[in-house]
Amino acid sequence: MAPSAANIVAIYPGSFDPITNGHLDLIARGSRLVDRLIVAILRNEAKQPLFSVEERAEMLKEVLRPYANVEVASFSGLTAAYAAERGANVILRGLRAVSDYEYELKMALMNRRLQPGIETAFLMAAETYSFVSSRLVKEVARQGGNISGLVPPIVELRLAERLFEVK
Ligand code: PNS
Numbered sequence: 001m002a003p004s005a006a007n008i009v010a011i012y013p014g015s016f017d018p019i020t021n022g023h024l025d026l027i028a029r030g031s032r033l034v035d036r037l038i039v040a041i042l043r044n045e046a047k048q049p050l051f052s053v054e055e056r057a058e059m060l061k062e063v064l065r066p067y068a069n070v071e072v073a074s075f076s077g078l079t080a081a082y083a084a085e086r087g088a089n090v091i092l093r094g095l096r097a098v099s100d101y102e103y104e105l106k107m108a109l110m111n112r113r114l115q116p117g118i119e120t121a122f123l124m125a126a127e128t129y130s131f132v133s134s135r136l137v138k139e140v141a142r143q144g145g146n147i148s149g150l151v152p153p154i155v156e157l158r159l160a161e162r163l164f165e166v167k
Contacts, residue, residue: 008034010090010121013079016041016056017049018155019063020137022129026094029123031067038086039064041074050138050162063152079107080114091118096125096133 012030016023016039031037041056051059053074060072075082083091091111093104108120132150141147141159148156 006089008090009036009038009086009088010034010092011038011040011079011083011086011088012092013040013042013075013082015044015047015049015134016060017047017051017134018056018137018151018158019060020129020132020134020151020155021149022094022096022125022132024063024152025126025129026092026123027064027067027070030092031070034090034092035069037067037070037092038088039070039072040079040082040086041072042079043074043076051158055158059152059155059158062154078114080111080118083111083118084115089118091120093120093122094125095122096130 010030010033012027014023027037027039039060041053041060043053049056057072057074064070064072073086079091091108093108095101095104104120104122108122111118111120129150137147137150138159142163147159151159
């Protein structure tokens with residue numbers, strides 16, 4: 001008898017300050033693999049984000065509206081604890097380059113130690129976005145460089161508003 005498929009609830013944790021097209025590509029592909037995907041913004045005041053959690057959630061919700069099985073949430077504390085609290089059985093992360101690997105491996109192993117029942121699953125970033133990060137996008141935008149195509153249009157607008165007070 002064929003095994004029945006598990007109901008897969010995945011959590012995709014991150015800072016999303018702000019969401020990039022790399023994140024968006026990962027969410028689009030990840031959402032097709034799971035029943036429900038929770039995009040979870042970490043509340044971490046120590047990081048001095050450019051956008052508040054509420055602003056980031058608003059942008060994410062706007063951009064992710066077409067994805068019926070994707071939810072936007074925020075959390076404090078440990079990813080593994082939040083994933084367990086939400087009944088998730090998968091933590092989804094993206095890998096861009098080899099340089100991501102060591103950090104992601106350590107996180108995945110620590111998260112497994114904390115919650116052995118939750119698997120971390122990785123998707124390779126699309127090659128088009130493999131160099132894109134929120135940090136680089138902000139750096140380029142701050143210096144007036146062109147970031148179109150690297151972030152959704154609403155994010156481009158919000159960045160211009162935030163960095164140059166353009167309304
Ligand atoms: O978008 P980022 O900054 O790469 O996301 C990193 C994030 C939020 C996934 C990571 O820092 C995290 O999980 N933080 C929550 C605290 C935690 O669980 N720390 C232990 C991880 S092993």
